[in-house]
Amino acid sequence: MFEAVRNNRRIVQIVLAVIILPFALWGILSDMQKVPGNADVIGKIGGERIVAGSLLDRMRTIASDQQDPSIASRPGYREQVLDMMINERAIGLTSEGAGLFVPDVLIKDAYVNEPEFQENGQFSPKKAEYVLQTHGLTQVAYEARVRESLGQRLLMTPLAQISALPRQSVARWIALTEEQRTVAEWKLDRASFNAKVQLSPEAIQKHYESHKKEYESPARAKVEYVVLDADQLASKVQVGDKEARDWYESHKKDYIGVEERRASHILIGVPEGAKAEQKAAAKKKAEELLAKLKAAPGSFAKLAKENSTDSSAEQGGDLGYFAKGAMVPEFEAAAFALKPHQISDIVETKFGFHIIELTDVRGGKTRSFEEVRGEISAELQKQAGAKRLAEASDQFGNLVYEQPDTFKGVIDKLGLSVQHSDWIDKGGAAAPGVLANPKVLAAIFAEQSVNDRRNSEAIDLGKGVLVSVRVTDYQPQKQRPLDEVRPAIEAQLRAVEADKLAKAEGEARLAKLNAGTAVEASWSAAKALKRSEMPSDEVRRAVFAAKSAKLPAYVGATTADGYSIYRIEQINKPEVALNDPRIDGLARQLNQIYAVSDLRQLQTGMRNRLGVEIYQDRLPSNSSAAE
Template identity: 35%
Template sequence: MFDSFRKHHKIVMFFLFLLIIPSFVLFGVDRYQGMGQGEMVARVAGADITRPEWDAQHRNEVDRIRQQAPNIDAALLDSDAARYATLERMVRERVLAAAAAKSNMTVSEERLARMFAADPGLASFRTADGKFDRETFMRATGRTPEQYEASVRADLATQQVSLGVSGTAFATPAQAAATLDAFYDRREVQVALFKPADFAAKVNVSDADLQAFYKDHSAQFQQAEQANVQYLVLDLESAKKNIAVSEADLRSYYDQNAGRFGSKEERRASHILIAAPASAPAAEREQARKKADQLLAELRKAPNTFADLARKNSQDPGSAAQGGDLDIVTRGAMVKPFEDVVFTLKKGEISNVVETEFGYHIILVTDIKPAIVPPFDKVRATIENDVRSQQATQEFAKAAEAFTDLVYQQPDSLQPTADKLGLKIQTADHVGRTPAAGATGALASRNFLNALFAPDTLERKHNTEAIEIGANQLASGRVVQFSPARTLPFDEVKDKVRTQLIAERAAALARAEGEAKLAAWKTDAAGASFGAPVTVSRLETQSQPIGVIDVALRADGSKLPALVGADLGAQGYAVVRVIKSVPRTPPPADMAKQENEQFAQAIGAAETMAYYNLLKDRFKAEILVPKPAESALAAGR
């Protein structure tokens, strides 16, 4: 066969040519170039944002948030709303970058230099001689200094775009007063509430009514698709279990780090300092040395006079009054020449003159507390955990590669992967497409659940690919049993249908009664029955329904008292007697100033958003994926 191909390869090439060229004509070169680069999710100024870019940016943001708040609910970070917010930020950054480039906005080298010099985070990457440690910086940040500088330069340039609007926004006292007075507006009201519960006993429903309601509202009686699943999770802890640690390794670690497992050697010392900084003239240092030699000679003759001589002669203001006592000294707490001598002296021994950058010292060790190192057997478990932890990241990388390969190569079962890596297969029933309340781990990951409910996983009962569910966490699962979405039979939900229908009709009766009373009391208020007067506002609802607050504050203040109605939906109906407006107590001067500043900030934010929307239109920014529907919880806030 291959011989035939070689003999006739020119003919084959000709036919391939005829097949390929029309494809380019029909579909375009761009189509071929774009293949494999990912779905386009947004576009700004003619440049695309692809799904892989979006996914990578969201992973980076999630990792950063997890580092700052390790206990945050993973479901919040993995939600459709959170992912969409990441995309919106990406679009915003690119719009502002395009505007900065269009306006030729730049950042001077001097400003960058000042910023970097004042940045305490960057200072930690400088060595003792002031040089920038490039390698440490790259390991810590994952970026080169040049990439970091470019990022900061771009951020500052885009900030100039926004500050051009927000930095010039202002609000007059009259504007602030009008808005704040409306926001803090208070009304004294009386409320007559017509609750559906008070009308439920008057509602009679037949089986025919229930059947009709069930038919008209079948969407409310759906059982979502569910699956019983098996899954595996690989994380650092499971990777640590597979690390083989020999007894020799543990012994070696113990010998090298013995000081970590007990208490360090401590010494109590006193000293006499004759100050002579390293920068002092040579003659001054020589004079100080002679003074120290003289005091040492006196001490050699009368060692018991150390404290008296220190009080009279030591130039260390912190210890001279205490007879030179420095209290407890541990290694690493003093300059090296001083420390070296302290930890070689015996108890009660006086040193020779010791030279440091501060001057000349005479040292006396007054007490020694030896280091206490627990025996190996007592700290063996701690050592083993430390050694495993040190190797865990590297081991996890190897295990992750094996995990990814195994779940793919043996798609019909998770058992081979579990056996190979020492993992436990976990199970869960009635798993849905979205994380359940209180879900944790893999079952709280939207990406993992999406993979479980992918067509290939459902139809062929194959393992999912390895899904990243958190920092150093991978999961793979498979569907054991799948139940498609279905409308629950009437007999199963009859009681629920009855409850909902009665509630709906009771609310309608409450609304009708409330509207009738409102009309009657407007004609003759003598028979009106209200609760006690209360003063309400947007900030102080006095436990009144929000609908009551809304209609009370919307009532025309020039025509009070007035009667208004509030349809509260499932809560019934309210007739509200708005008695009068209650002026706000003027706030203290400092609070009033703070409120005016907050109002000006709000104006600035509104103007900035308006300008951003203008820029979006100018640079033809568009998001090409649908915005996720607002959750019921968020909508109710």
């Protein structure tokens, strides 16, 4: 039971990696709304309305979790998020229709293992409360969202489990990847045909005229800029020992490690809805086992393996480490009341009758000031940096606006330094650091910036960073003249024609070789190579598609340098036994791939069955989410 919950996670992770967004505690229940009115409705699925506000919220939430928040303004982003929301709801509605039940133990397990609620790798009740409050959630609301999400996952689990390839197929796959062909190569390099290529001025002119867009210089600019950065402000803060100690004393409870307990149990399970006599029989068996344990405490693992109805029986009943909140209340109360190596009396839960042995206790101790001095200093620096940023941000914005032709005011009052860029292309090429941000690039190449050469407004890049830029030099987009690009065009056309000559010559010689005619050639030393070691897909297809009835065999293929002929001298096809240990690892990978494919098809079927409508003319713009 408890162990089965843990064992299912791997399959669930495979499913969710593709079907729905990895679980975030903010954003499932409110995306679709069953409300009257159509003004804000942008689509429907299964009769439920999708509203513009929910789409914008999801777009902003996802973008805020990315390193580059400007993702929200990229083409196609809105459609991707909307598609994800529809997929989630399709699975949710199907799960609800199937009446899937999510046990409480799964909810508790998800709660204590939520990464957002952990500190130093351990569950922190205080942090959980803080994070939930930050997002306007109670623990009850959070658990409701977890329940819906897990219900969707449970719907997917059976399909993921059946996507399994036969061992014979996997063995064959390994044999193909391990097959080696011993080949020698005869290169007909492009360079050796260059001298034979004749290019006319007309050909160069024609190519230039038909590819003018390729020979345009983008607009580019040089700028000077100033950056107000909370991290830089924080790095200048010196945290004294007294300040750090005062913080430690007033927050000492935050440095108490979460106590975790390791226990083993023997479960005599009782099915849901069992009759009174069934429960009595199960309890009697548990009491008999408890008597044996009191007589021989060292036999716990043996008795668990022989009698426990939980999947943890294979491990002698071992459940591993767990914190408070992970187990059902009755089990938790008993486990946390025991001393190490002590065995409990009979504990009844909704799953049946347990006998618990506490095997270890870890955590629960207060970390010393010396242990957390670095963490405290970093936290106080971060707070100071945020405070200084809040104080300076308005001043920064006012100064770059009020003195639009200089950054002197910002330098003098805020102690910042002016930085200078080299040429930056309008597309962002060669833009370093903050200048590569789409918001900054847009400000640099805005018509007003280029024409007036004044400071941009303070650009908020998020994560405590403000920037202002001023264009100091500008070159508009222009057509590069033919004389400037002629050498590049000539080299390109010459390479194309040389490749044609190399291929024609190679195919002619290959035909002679296959006809049994002697040909003077320069072969490389023969090498035994696998498919993965071929230089290109074209070469791999040519060499490994060659018939093996008669050797040597000859094949040809276009290469990066021209054309090559390959002489296949030997073929080694390995035999892979069905007990080969490599089969299990590869089978897991292939099964995941096939499971994903099957689940995509199921997802499409769900959407088709429920019915999806999208009102394109009502969709909010990407820029709305970026605001």
